[in-house]
Amino acid sequence: MTVHETKLCLSLLALASEHLERSGGSRIVALRVRVGELSGVVPEALASAFPICAERTAAAGAELTLEPVPGRELELQEMEVI
């Protein structure tokens, strides 16, 4: 796991927790992220960094789905909360 993916995971978790709060939920059980093939992000690296970064957060144990898409986007599409 590199610092690069760790930083992106922290951005992901920050965004996710902001929207969790807004939704009135207490826990995130799943997230779907669109990863553009030109985003400069290696999906495997993000996938392996995520569980460690998510420990002790509201997204601990959540399932991360990385959807490869064309283009440059790197976007938290949706999540499931309870």
Add this chain to the structure above:
Amino acid sequence: MCGTCGCGQPGEPRLHHHDHEVEARRVVVERSLLEDNDRRSEALKKRLAARGIEAVGLVGGPGAGKTALLEATFAALGPAVAGQAVVEGDCATDHDARRVEACGARVAQVVTGSLCHLDAHLVEHALEDLDLDGVERLWIENVGNLVCPAPFACGETRRAVLVSVTEGDDKPEKYPAVFADADLLVVSKLDLLPHVDFDLERCLAGARRARPDLPALALSARTGEGIDAWLAWLGAERS
């Protein structure tokens, strides 16, 4: 529809974690992970533009010739080097900062440690150490890396990506992301072309897959070949 418990509508894309005590709710977010960096980069750009400073980013693999290009550019600019400032990003050492300082440019070194790219936040902090009075151009030399700097704008107005002929002409095809956001492809170390199998057209074609209208030029920091075209792209004049 979830294959485990049968919840959800058939055909509806469904993430499969459920807490069966409580029904999970879907929350649509649709926001970029790069938002924070993009916001900082735009703010930085504005701040620099308000002072009449253009910021030029240099990106390329380790040893592609970024610092050598700065040295050649500063030599060509003559006394105008006094209006050039550089943010140098490296994992370790201040070697590059010393090199551009020796040319007469102002410099701030960012030592990134294990971080493989600069980002807008790091550049903001670097500028705290840099006196920008009288500066007309700020150079941002990213950490030597052809992959990781791609999605992280650093406040630059324009970004040039270097590929040296010794790296091989297939690099843009292999590492397309950084070319999608580039404003110029610089093929560097042109003096070494006779010694390597490097097809300029193939390199250009690869980069233009990522960005079809990408401008390109080839140069040698060693011999000075192509430096005039580079200065023209910059909008700078040889002294």
